[in-house]
Amino acid sequence: MKKSFRLLLIAIAIGGGLNTAAAQPLPIRVGYTALAGSFSPLWMAKELDLFERHGVQSSPIYMASTLAYQAMLAGETDFTVGASVPAVQARVGGADPLILVTYISGFTFSIIARPAIQQPGDLRGKRIAVTRFGAPTDFGARTALKRWGLIPVKDVTIIQLGGLPEAFAALKADSVQAAVLPPPFSTEAKRLGMVELIDFNQSDIEFTGLGLTGTARYMSARGEATRRVVRALVEGIWAFKGNREAALRAIQKYTRSTDRNLLEETYQTNRKVVRLVPRTTEAAVRNVLEALADQNPRARGANAQDFYTNRFIDELEQTGFMRELAARYPDALR
Template identity: 30%
Template sequence: INSGSMNIAALVGGSIQIAGGGPVSIEARLRGMKLLILANPLPFLATNLITYPEIKSVSELKGKVGGISRFGSSTDQGFRYLFRKAGLSVERDLKLLQLGGDASRLAALQVNKVQYTFLGAAATEQARAIGLRVLATAQQMGIPFPWTSVVVDEPWLGANREMAYRYVKVLTEAIWFMKRNRTESERIIAKYMRLNDPKLVTMEYNFNTALFPDLPAPTLEGVRLILENFGGENPEAARRDPREFVDSSIIDRLRHEQFVEGLKQ
């Protein structure tokens, strides 16, 4: 399943029990679906902002066309936040096209179908090579954001808490494996991202390991940002408590057990 919104749709439909999602899970709960975020392995806006060379600030994106994966996705919500922060109108100034993954968005940039997008590390290097501008990296932006979330259905969690605990525990261990085992991790990245260029594989490894937290705790700041994004269309959303959208009990248990400290030894 190649997008967060499709993952959440599968979760709501009962096809899967644990989903990888982003802001769309928050939107789903606002609409009455009983979804909860258990963990955020990538709790930042984990992408780079790519534009045409003549564009030198977010304010210059006004009226231009941007590329996102899908409406409601992390890329969509990321641009909504950046436009709000720059004092632009999301309703009037933000124009977006749904294009799918990095490769499709980069191709659209090359033919001027869009003038800006978000890209991961490997696609960013390809964008640089053809003269596009990296307006801001994920590290430069440093925005708390539920880019990748572990999401479950609340009733399922009540009946399967131990299974959910084991899932988040293994996820945490995988983060530590990745940080400590570059060679094997790069082999896995190359396989599943279908990258043949060792330089691009290394860039993806460095990009992600720099952003992964030691313990993938839910980001309340990131949830608040998304609720504020929705506040333009739904004022009630901006007044909701971010804690309604997360369940931190599993992360709290791992913290109490000093699980990460054990991995460090």
């Protein structure tokens, strides 16, 4: 009886049901870190007016890579959708980011090389492009190079180019001999005859991947705003997996790709890895901390559970929100 009463209170607190538009819309600033198909759940939340459905006014702002996290920590935005590695790095450094949602566990990109690079060892003495130093692409490049017995910077020069379009352009121009790229850029690169040295989706490297990050201070002060944003993004996840045509339109709009085959492949690639119940796992955070320990010894003694919360995801399950989404988007389960 007491448990049922607690669940009722939670349901009342979060507005109940799928439609919270009757609540006063809250202006929310959400940054995101890349123009890649893996950000489709966020784009779906915008394009299908899911923010408004859940009582939020928001137009997501593209801010390349680590800039989005810097803006959030400075209070210029409220949330960031992106890979969670920078959030873990920042918290180890004393800031207060907190991972709220993880809808992809792991990296969604590949390392793509020029045709002359047929195996990882051929990268010795060459240049590899990432978006920015400290960004997930940089983290992934360094992790892969170490696995291949190559010393980052010493054996392979790492170049930061600001964004994914810039990295792809540099690869095509042979300004760099490899680049860390997600679909649709990696897909197009392979069509041009480039070589995929590693697909992180198919590797055994598990890290906190893409999701929603806020700050502990914002969550504490504005719990209802946080709750609404989580609801909107989670419905965006279900809509992405359950509404293929709408997802393809969103990918086309934001990536500016018009190649139908490329759009289809980008959608299918990401659909396989996007999780409907986007919890963050302790193991994924711990792996990031272990990798960071080489550069920052403080990471070695950190408690992984301090870097994330599943509180809002638990609420969505306990109040039946996930069941309602399953009924609204039945194709998401197929």
